[in-house]
Amino acid sequence: MRLLRHTTAVLVGLLLAGSVMANEANFGYQENVENPGIFAMVGDLIIARPIGAAITAVGAAAFVVSLPFTALAGNTAEAGQELVVRPGRETFMRCLGCTKTGYGHKQKHDNL
Template identity: 55%
Template sequence: MKLFRSTAAALALTTGLLALPAHAEVAQQNTSGDPLYTANAPGAFSMLGDLLIARPLLIGATAIGAVAFVVSLPFTALGGNVKEAGQSLVADPAREAFARCLGCTSSVKNEY
């Protein structure tokens, strides 16, 4: 009788563990309606990493880019590419830091 119980318990545990990925996939579906968020469908670990690591680094990159933009402003004004320098040094990192959904890989919206 002990062999039957241990075999039944092992079978039940194995079946339960095999069903976990299917359950996790159903629980992770997005219903927000945002096509960018639906396309990326970030998980909890990617959201946590984005919040604790990527966002502070992007905010720092925005601040450093703003300082670099101000320092390079006389040279970019002479070259006539102030808009491009501001876009790449300040606006792009700021958009990725503040306008991107949590856990998404890019804030660029793809046309579907």
């Protein structure tokens, strides 16, 4: 059972990497538009989003623990940005399978 989980994780990771590399090779699209495939979306949903949510939660806890020190030093905003906002944005503010942050929706191009 353990071997099956590890093998599945490795296969999904390899498929995700191949999908991302193939997506980078689309020279007909604008640079800021992403068009993720099914493997990128599934890998993002199963692997990247849970890891991102965990990193955001750990960052929030670290921010609360470091708050007295960052308040005395005067860099509370920077600590909050790096520990909570940035991981949260990477987790929740991008389309499924996209690699860039922001609500990147699929856009149709009329360059046929």
